[in-house]
Amino acid sequence: MAAEAFPGIPRIPFEGPGSTNPLAFRHYDPDEMVAGKSMRDHLRFACAFWHTMRNPLGDPFGRGTAQVPWDDGSETVENALRRVDVFFEFLEKIGIEFYCFHDRDVAPEGHDLDASSEILGKVVEHLSARQEESGRKLLWGTACLFEHPRYAHGAATSCSVDVFAWASAQVRRALDATHELGGLGFVFWGGREGYSTLLNTDMQRERDHLARFLHMAVEYKESIGFKGAFYIEPKPMEPTSHQYDSDAASCLNFLREYDLLDAFQLNIETNHATLAGHSMEHELMVAAGAGRLGSIDANIGHPHLGWDTDQFPMDIAEAARIMLIVLGQGGFTTGGLNFDAKRRRESFEPVDLFHAHIGGMETFARGLKIADAIRRDGRIEEFVRSRYASWDSDLGRRIEAGELTLPELEKIAREQPPPVLASGRQEMLESIFNEFL
Numbered sequence: 001m002a003a004e005a006f007p008g009i010p011r012i013p014f015e016g017p018g019s020t021n022p023l024a025f026r027h028y029d030p031d032e033m034v035a036g037k038s039m040r041d042h043l044r045f046a047c048a049f050w051h052t053m054r055n056p057l058g059d060p061f062g063r064g065t066a067q068v069p070w071d072d073g074s075e076t077v078e079n080a081l082r083r084v085d086v087f088f089e090f091l092e093k094i095g096i097e098f099y100c101f102h103d104r105d106v107a108p109e110g111h112d113l114d115a116s117s118e119i120l121g122k123v124v125e126h127l128s129a130r131q132e133e134s135g136r137k138l139l140w141g142t143a144c145l146f147e148h149p150r151y152a153h154g155a156a157t158s159c160s161v162d163v164f165a166w167a168s169a170q171v172r173r174a175l176d177a178t179h180e181l182g183g184l185g186f187v188f189w190g191g192r193e194g195y196s197t198l199l200n201t202d203m204q205r206e207r208d209h210l211a212r213f214l215h216m217a218v219e220y221k222e223s224i225g226f227k228g229a230f231y232i233e234p235k236p237m238e239p240t241s242h243q244y245d246s247d248a249a250s251c252l253n254f255l256r257e258y259d260l261l262d263a264f265q266l267n268i269e270t271n272h273a274t275l276a277g278h279s280m281e282h283e284l285m286v287a288a289g290a291g292r293l294g295s296i297d298a299n300i301g302h303p304h305l306g307w308d309t310d311q312f313p314m315d316i317a318e319a320a321r322i323m324l325i326v327l328g329q330g331g332f333t334t335g336g337l338n339f340d341a342k343r344r345r346e347s348f349e350p351v352d353l354f355h356a357h358i359g360g361m362e363t364f365a366r367g368l369k370i371a372d373a374i375r376r377d378g379r380i381e382e383f384v385r386s387r388y389a390s391w392d393s394d395l396g397r398r399i400e401a402g403e404l405t406l407p408e409l410e411k412i413a414r415e416q417p418p419p420v421l422a423s424g425r426q427e428m429l430e431s432i433f434n435e436f437l
């Protein structure tokens with residue numbers, strides 16, 4: 001193997017809360033047991049190949065700044081294989097067990113579909129060998145159906161049937177690759193599955209096409225025996241002005257409408273939730289309530305910026321709110337916490353990849369412990385339970401069981417004294433939550 005890409009950076013150790021070493025963990029001890037499970041198994045961290053290896057850290061006003069001494073900038077197979085080696089060195093040093101990729105992050109496109117498949121095949125072989133050596137696993141794969149100019153009008157929702165066919169070919173191959181690598185899941189994020197203006201858009205036809213596309217993916221998945229989970233990743237906008245997978249509720253409705261609900265779970269991303277005008281907590285609760293919370297893209301937006309800034313998750317209270325819901329549903333099964341996050345343009349040195357991921361991991365380690373402590377304390381849970389206590393009465397039970405009609409309820413209401421309400425105690429509950437931070 002070639003020289004180290006991150007010389008002088010050792011495997012990041014756990015040094016405990018007293019440490020001031022920025023390249024050490026103070027709170028994330030993978031073996032520490034929390035609520036009967038190791039932190040490693042609770043958190044199931046994953047690293048995103050695209051941000052870690054391929055994001056040049058450009059913005060709409062300036063070119064990329066990322067220092068990538070291992071990358072010669074060419075679209076060759078050799079360069080792609082070298083990036084894989086660097087990525088696995090990073091995974092091993094940072095102590096992250098899972099990763100995620102798009103087909104086009106790991107392998108450049110060839111001059112036609114067959115050439116692209118061949119290149120992807122070579123890279124997959126290499127990824128497979130590195131997985132084997134390192135014990136690292138693929139949390140999910142996906143197909144990049146948004147970067148190439150051919151997808152300008154969308155992929156599965158393109159006005160061009162030929163683009164739809166091309167996207168089908170690409171998803172087929174990306175599924176093969178994910179299957180070959182033993183991936184635990186496959187994500188469909190509707191990169192450009194939406195519109196810029198309704199003046200040129202047949203919305204219902206496009207939605208029908210997207211559903212057809214997903215049905216074909218499910219059929220293909222079954223035909224090759226791929227057992228991983230399928231996830232839809234909601235996002236309301238950007239790059240389009242409206243995406244059909246705009247939030248958890250609209251995704252669930254879409255899946256139900258097209259008889260796809262059994263085949264998909266949701267992969268919820270924090271910054272997408274906030275772009276949709278929701279809290280992450282809201283999106284997670286909608287997904288979990290439908291039994292469809294599969295995985296999480298862990299990042300965070302900037303409160304002043306109205307786009308997907310994909311910042312590393314550094315908000316401990318937010319991580320605690322997320323982990324409360326994850327613990328509440330009994331943890332992850334196939335999913336995990338994927339750092340779909342990039343460094344700021346100013347953090348361009350390779351070592352910043354470590355600082356960024358360490359920060360995100362520490363945030364979630366603390367979030368996990370806080371959420372566990374809040375659950376063990378039980379005051380908030382008990383408050384919620386008692387807030388609905390009137391529903392545990394005979395009347396509540398009969399309404400919930402669908403045994404009463406409007407006229408019958410009118411009779412009951414008339415015979416009773418007017419309802420008396422109790423306070424919602426929001427500020428008291430917020431203070432209890434804060435006690436644990």
Ligand code: XLS
Pocket residue numbers: 102142187189233235269297308340
């Ligand atoms: C973009 C999305 C994307 C998906 C995978 O905003 O978050 O990165 O996670 O295609």
Ligand code: NI
Pocket residue numbers: 189233269297340
């Ligand atoms: Ni994402």
Ligand code: NI
Pocket residue numbers: 269271272308310340
């Ligand atoms: Ni995103």
